[in-house]
Amino acid sequence: MSAIEHIPEFGSPVDNGLLRFLTCGSVDDGKSTLIGRLLYDTKAILADTLHAIEKTSLRRGMEAVDLSLLTDGLQAEREQGITIDVAYRYCSTGRRKYIIADAPGHEQYTRNMVTAASTANLAIILIDARKGVLTQTRRHSYLAHLVGIPHLVVAVNKMDLVGYDRAVFERIRGDYLDFASQLGIEEVRFIPLSALNGDMLVDRGDNLDWYEGPTLIDILESAPVAHSESDERFRFPVQYVCRPQRADDPLLHDYRGFMGRVESGEIAVGNEVVALPSERRSRVKGIELGGRALQRAVAEQSVTLLLEDEIDISRGDMIVRGETKESALVTRRIEAMLCWLGECPLDAQRKYLIRQTTRDSRALLDGIAYRLDINSLQQVAAEGLGMNDIARVAFKLAQPLVVDRYAENRATGAFIVIDESNNNTVGAGMIL
Amino acid sequence: MNAPVFNPLLPLRPALDHLDWLEAEAIYILREVAGQCSNPALLFSGGKDSIVLLRLAEKAFRPGRFPFPLLHIDTGHNYPEVIDFRDARACQLNERLIVRSVESSMSRGTVRLKSADESRNKHQSVTLLEAIEEFGFDACIGGARRDEEKARAKERIFSFRDEFGGWDPKNQRPELWNLLNARVHKGENIRAFPISNWTELDVWQYIEREGLALPSIYFAHVRPVIRRGSLLQPVTELTPARDGDVVEQLRVRFRTVGDITCTAPVESDADTVHKIIAETATTTVTERGATRLDDQASEAAMEQRKKEGYF
Numbered sequence: 001m002s003a004i005e006h007i008p009e010f011g012s013p014v015d016n017g018l019l020r021f022l023t024c025g026s027v028d029d030g031k032s033t034l035i036g037r038l039l040y041d042t043k044a045i046l047a048d049t050l051h052a053i054e055k056t057s058l059r060r061g062m063e064a065v066d067l068s069l070l071t072d073g074l075q076a077e078r079e080q081g082i083t084i085d086v087a088y089r090y091c092s093t094g095r096r097k098y099i100i101a102d103a104p105g106h107e108q109y110t111r112n113m114v115t116a117a118s119t120a121n122l123a124i125i126l127i128d129a130r131k132g133v134l135t136q137t138r139r140h141s142y143l144a145h146l147v148g149i150p151h152l153v154v155a156v157n158k159m160d161l162v163g164y165d166r167a168v169f170e171r172i173r174g175d176y177l178d179f180a181s182q183l184g185i186e187e188v189r190f191i192p193l194s195a196l197n198g199d200m201l202v203d204r205g206d207n208l209d210w211y212e213g214p215t216l217i218d219i220l221e222s223a224p225v226a227h228s229e230s231d232e233r234f235r236f237p238v239q240y241v242c243r244p245q246r247a248d249d250p251l252l253h254d255y256r257g258f259m260g261r262v263e264s265g266e267i268a269v270g271n272e273v274v275a276l277p278s279e280r281r282s283r284v285k286g287i288e289l290g291g292r293a294l295q296r297a298v299a300e301q302s303v304t305l306l307l308e309d310e311i312d313i314s315r316g317d318m319i320v321r322g323e324t325k326e327s328a329l330v331t332r333r334i335e336a337m338l339c340w341l342g343e344c345p346l347d348a349q350r351k352y353l354i355r356q357t358t359r360d361s362r363a364l365l366d367g368i369a370y371r372l373d374i375n376s377l378q379q380v381a382a383e384g385l386g387m388n389d390i391a392r393v394a395f396k397l398a399q400p401l402v403v404d405r406y407a408e409n410r411a412t413g414a415f416i417v418i419d420e421s422n423n424n425t426v427g428a429g430m431i432l
Numbered sequence: 433m434n435a436p437v438f439n440p441l442l443p444l445r446p447a448l449d450h451l452d453w454l455e456a457e458a459i460y461i462l463r464e465v466a467g468q469c470s471n472p473a474l475l476f477s478g479g480k481d482s483i484v485l486l487r488l489a490e491k492a493f494r495p496g497r498f499p500f501p502l503l504h505i506d507t508g509h510n511y512p513e514v515i516d517f518r519d520a521r522a523c524q525l526n527e528r529l530i531v532r533s534v535e536s537s538m539s540r541g542t543v544r545l546k547s548a549d550e551s552r553n554k555h556q557s558v559t560l561l562e563a564i565e566e567f568g569f570d571a572c573i574g575g576a577r578r579d580e581e582k583a584r585a586k587e588r589i590f591s592f593r594d595e596f597g598g599w600d601p602k603n604q605r606p607e608l609w610n611l612l613n614a615r616v617h618k619g620e621n622i623r624a625f626p627i628s629n630w631t632e633l634d635v636w637q638y639i640e641r642e643g644l645a646l647p648s649i650y651f652a653h654v655r656p657v658i659r660r661g662s663l664l665q666p667v668t669e670l671t672p673a674r675d676g677d678v679v680e681q682l683r684v685r686f687r688t689v690g691d692i693t694c695t696a697p698v699e700s701d702a703d704t705v706h707k708i709i710a711e712t713a714t715t716t717v718t719e720r721g722a723t724r725l726d727d728q729a730s731e732a733a734m735e736q737r738k739k740e741g742y743f
Contacts, residue, residue, distance in 0.1 A: 015449040087585040088578050090631050097450040099629055118608040239463040242496040252495055261460045290491035298447045302459035315467045341606050355611055414609045423615035425605040
């Protein structure tokens with residue numbers, strides 16, 4: 001096994017930011033081996049960890065080191081032979097840092113995968129070359145598409161077990177594209193792999209000469225990061241208001257800073273802004289980050305905004321740009337795709353709490369249009385929802401929310417449902 | 433949302449580099465704690481991860497005061513350089529520092545050691561839970577990272593702890609998008625981890641970029657040590673040499689700083705942050721593997737401590 005070769009010298013000025021991606025697959029399709037190989041080849045695995053899995057591999061009677069052991073879970077999971085939930089792994093090539101969300105297969109799959117997908121910008125969907133496109137491939141692809149992951153990579157793994165046969169790869173590609181177009185998935189990349197032998201992961205290997213596309217690591221190194229692709233409309237949910245009210249410092253006496261993260265778009269000093277839902281208007285007087293004055297702030301920066309007028313803004317309000325007609329929707333009713341995560345079924349009689357950006361509202365179910373059968377991808381009638389169900393629903397809201405369609409803005413179109421009896425997060429919604 | 437297939441040959445010019453992104457996320461998390469919780473505290477030990485937390489808190493809340501006090505659970509077995517640093521830093525920031533000690537819990541009888549030289553590290557949990565109850569904290573902000581250890585890899589950014597302070601891996605709230613849920617009933621609390629997504633290397637790169645001061649023992653210095661297996665045991669009043677031990681004067685530094693009885697230094701010539709970064713980028717042993725005598729006990733040592741209320 002060889003380490004990555006093109007890592008630039010440490011301290012190199014190349015920093016392509018951070019990419020969050022997700023791997024989807026079940027127990028047998030080599031997902032753990034793929035992640036283990038990526039971690040190993042990018043040197044995220046250090047000698048003591050490697051030594052520990054070497055010992056375990058030997059104990060279990062294996063000839064080679066089983067890299068899938070790198071993603072082995074908790075004692076509680078080993079005891080019960082199940083995987084409880086998403087694990088996060090980290091690696092870096094020196095050019096780019098990666099956060100890998102490793103969602104387990106089978107049990108509670110929908111819940112785990114939706115969770116892992118919610119923060120990912122790219123998904124690797126693994127297919128076993130011997131088995132081709134399966135029901136679970138359709139399920140993974142649908143969920144990745146539902147949660148709005150912009151980049152899908154279909155990795156046809158275990159090419160070594162089909163003699164690195166190009167025809168097998170092409171047939172799987174054809175099958176996948178057939179159903180992807182039915183789902184509305186337009187952009188997808190295909191790559192043949194052997195995670196076990198490391199072919200086309202970091203190194204090209206000698207076995208797949210007919211494949212001329214990029215290696216998996218090349219794809220990861222060059223995928224656009226989330227904020228470079230996000231909605232261009234400025235969205236700034238207010239998290240916290242800073243009012244030092246320091247009598248001893250005349251500069252700070254009247255200081256009122258609105259703190260939050262730019263979820264999309266950008267803002268500059270002098271821009272006109274509107275606070276929603278109040279619709280009060282003002283103009284940006286200053287932008288600060290850690291005591292430093294900025295001229296502008298862009299998506300994903302956490303900053304403080306200072307406004308020219310003393311208008312009443314508090315946590316939960318949304319600041320948007322004032323000059324253009326790019327205003328978000330202020331509404332007391334939302335329609336959404338809802339994934340139910342709670343162990344107790346959704347109760348249509350009960351009030352739940354909905355949290356969207358930094359804002360909360362009590363909510364009451366206002367109808368289930370249909371439930372989606374995740375295996376057949378058919379819409380079926382439903383009275384209620386249980387754990388792992390996905391449905392199109394409507395909610396009535398006690399307080400107005402400031403929303404965008406999820407398809408246009410993941411940050412302002414997403415919400416969670418909280419059960420106030422135990423404060424658990426029991427649902428995840430995407431506004432239509 | 434249908435982005436075009438990207439071209440791997442085109443250069444990328446992200447507006448935020450990876451440290452900018454991690455910093456922005458951590459500031460967001462700290463502000464969510466302040467916005468959602470009524471009485472949080474920030475755990476500050478004088479160690480490098482919590483030093484980074486304090487800089488992030490400055491970036492999140494200045495020119496205001498921090499909306500939480502600093503809390504240190506002192507085992508009484510800390511290096512004096514680290515305690516001095518802790519006090520000086522709190523004073524410099526003009527923020528309130530609360531110290532509660534394992535020794536007080538011992539005198540109350542809530543901590544009983546098996547023997548006088550038993551490590552007090554795991555007993556911090558008892559003192560922490562007592563402090564949470566004393567002050568009614570509904571959230572504690574800590575510097576734990578998911579890359580540290582297996583039981584941390586599945587940790588939430590807002591980790592729910594029941595009335596007994598316990599972490600139940602089967603009863604954690606799903607965490608989606610950046611929607612964090614800190615709601616608790618009285619007696620329960622949240623452990624919030626703003627640098628969950630940072631690695632050891634990220635922490636050192638950030639320390640360099642921000643020019644943060646650290647306790648001197650993080651940098652290479654000569655110290656008497658004894659080789660015990662693959663680890664170096666420092667020779668101190670608490671951990672004296674035993675008969676037959678070979679004491680060596682080695683040039684070492686600490687990668688993590690904790691209770692004297694369970695933290696081992698590594699051999700190193702790195703006496704600047706820059707040299708430490710170079711070493712970290714090429715090291716072959718994990719942070720805890722090289723330095724923690726307490727995680728060597730079993731594969732599941734950290735998982736067990738967390739269930740008992742450890743942060």
